[in-house]
Amino acid sequence: MPVRERLLLILPDKDIYEYLCTGCSESLGQREVTLADKRLAALRGSRRRHR
Ligand SMILES: [Zn+2]
Numbered sequence: 509m510p511v512r513e514r515l516l517l518i519l520p521d522k523d524i525y526e527y528l529c530t531g532c533s534e535s536l537g538q539r540e541v542t543l544a545d546k547r548l549a550a551l552r553g554s555r556r557r558h559r
Pocket residue numbers: 509529530531532533534
């Protein structure tokens with residue numbers, strides 16, 4: 509089954525996402541994205557777009 513990512517909680521220094529099964533909406537785990545992670549992702553993204 510594919511999974512769906514849902515924004516669960518927004519904290520000052522990080523966001524917490526929850527993974528849900530698209531079939532039965534069962535929670536499959538959580539992921540924390542820190543601000544540092546977001547900045548890195550944005551940097552990588554802009555580099556990719558410029559190429
Ligand atoms: Zn399921």
